[in-house]
Amino acid sequence: MKITIRGKNIDVTEALRQYIEKRISKFDKFLNDQSEAVVTISTEKFTHKIDVLLKVDGHLIQAEGKTEDLYSAVDQVVEKLEKQILKYKEKIQDKNKKETIKYPSTSQGKPESPKGIVKYKKFDLRPMSPEEAVDQMELLDKDFFMFINSFTGDVNVVYRRKDGNYGLIEPAR
Numbered sequence: 001m002k003i004t005i006r007g008k009n010i011d012v013t014e015a016l017r018q019y020i021e022k023r024i025s026k027f028d029k030f031l032n033d034q035s036e037a038v039v040t041i042s043t044e045k046f047t048h049k050i051d052v053l054l055k056v057d058g059h060l061i062q063a064e065g066k067t068e069d070l071y072s073a074v075d076q077v078v079e080k081l082e083k084q085i086l087k088y089k090e091k092i093q094d095k096n097k098k099e100t101i102k103y104p105s106t107s108q109g110k111p112e113s114p115k116g117i118v119k120y121k122k123f124d125l126r127p128m129s130p131e132e133a134v135d136q137m138e139l140l141d142k143d144f145f146m147f148i149n150s151f152t153g154d155v156n157v158v159y160r161r162k163d164g165n166y167g168l169i170e171p172a173r
Contacts, residue, residue: 001028001035008042016041019071023078024052030085031056041070050077054085058126061088061139084139091135125155130168133158 003021005012024037036055041048048070054061061084065077127150128136137145137158144159149170157169 001025001031001033001037003037003039005039005041008040010041010043010048012041016070020050020074023074024081026078027054027081027085030089043070048073050074052077052081054081056088059088059136059139061085062141084141088139127153130156130158134166 001024003024005017005020020039024039027035027037031054034057038053038055040051040053042051043049046068047066048068050065050070050073052063061081063077063080063084065073065075065080067073067076125146125148127148129150133145133147133156136147137143137160144157146155146157148154149156152170154171156171159167159169161167
């Protein structure tokens with residue numbers, strides 16, 4: 001596995017680099033050689049944040065750890081990654097499992113006033129089924145995920161509803 005470590009507002013010492021590489025490389029037995037881990041370390045006031053993004057066979061697995069101690073933040077993020085990787089491996093092994101995607105009902109609510117956009121993000125969209133998109137969203141631990149629907153070719157969004165189910169947003173034709 002290729003491990004890239006970078007620091008924001010902090011110098012990454014050799015001891016810290018070795019500790020992170022040792023902890024992250026324990027996932028080698030679960031992942032293939034083409035896997036990549038991008039570790040970002042940042043500090044703000046007295047809080048250290050470790051963000052790890054694993055790229056595995058076209059899937060992304062992300063975890064974040066925040067504590068006052070840098071090494072315990074690494075331990076925290078590794079613990080989260082371990083759970084997510086096991087979850088990912090279970091889903092790969094159980095390909096016959098099918099999840100039901102519930103379509104959102106249309107509601108005619110009054111739109112809220114627009115807010116200022118504070119963050120811009122770009123990422124590659126790839127074709128997948130809505131079920132795969134839900135799996136990817138769960139691996140990233142996000143509330144929504146945008147993808148190209150492999151059945152229709154359209155850009156769709158899956159999201160987690162407050163009732164625990166999932167919704168799918170697709171363009172009107």
